[in-house]
Amino acid sequence: MLAIRLSRRGKRNKAFFQIIVQEKEKSPKAKFIEKLGYFNPHSKELNLNEERVKHWLSCGAKPSETTHRLLAKKELIAPLPKKTFSVKKKVKEEEKRKEEKKEEEKTEVKPEVKKAQKEDIKKDKTQKEVKEAKKEEDRKEVQKGAKEKKKENPKLQEIKKK
Numbered sequence: 001m002l003a004i005r006l007s008r009r010g011k012r013n014k015a016f017f018q019i020i021v022q023e024k025e026k027s028p029k030a031k032f033i034e035k036l037g038y039f040n041p042h043s044k045e046l047n048l049n050e051e052r053v054k055h056w057l058s059c060g061a062k063p064s065e066t067t068h069r070l071l072a073k074k075e076l077i078a079p080l081p082k083k084t085f086s087v088k089k090k091v092k093e094e095e096k097r098k099e100e101k102k103e104e105e106k107t108e109v110k111p112e113v114k115k116a117q118k119e120d121i122k123k124d125k126t127q128k129e130v131k132e133a134k135k136e137e138d139r140k141e142v143q144k145g146a147k148e149k150k151k152e153n154p155k156l157q158e159i160k161k162k
Contacts, residue, residue, distance in 0.1 A: 002061035004036065004053070004071075016040045019048065019067060021056050039070060048074055 003024040006017040017039045020032035036056070037048035053076055057063075063071055065080070072079035 002033070002056065002059065004056060004061050004063040004067050006039065006064065006066055007032065014042070016042075019070070021061055024062075046070055046074065048076075050074065050076060 001024045002021055004019065004021055005028055007020050007022075007028040008015055009018055010016045018032075018035055019037045019039060020028075021034045021036060022028070022030070022032040034052065034056070036053050037046070039046050048071075053071065057077065063077070068077065068080055071077045
């Protein structure tokens with residue numbers, strides 16, 4: 001697909017742009033099909049070969065957004081529709097947030113309920129502590145059993161030797 005786009009030229013801080021026709025997939029610095037004009041952003045000078053621009057537009061070349069604006073200034077094509085920012089959406093989002101905060105304040109937990117919740121948390125903690133204590137006792141029993149087996153083993157060895 002063909003594109004009419006800008007290709008940067010010039011020195012550092014003194015750039016100007018060539019308006020070129022090129023395959024859309026290619027880099028703007030790569031070879032181009034035809035040079036249609038140039039644009040100097042410092043002096044706002046715009047020079048176009050209008051006949052060739054119309055030819056390439058009729059062939060199906062699509063201008064980039066910036067070149068579309070430049071061509072619209074020369075009245076070669078219709079200008080792009082202005083972008084509208086939806087302020088209403090932002091206002092609605094802010095209103096929703098405010099409503100959510102109000103609902104949270106309404107459903108805020110009373111001090112008595114908070115105390116009950118804290119007691120439940122304490123109970124949970126004590127239950128966890130009890131479980132951990134049981135696990136430790138079980139570990140100790142397993143270790144004792146292992147020590148007894150080690151003690152029995154030397155006796156068995158003596159008996160086997162005899």
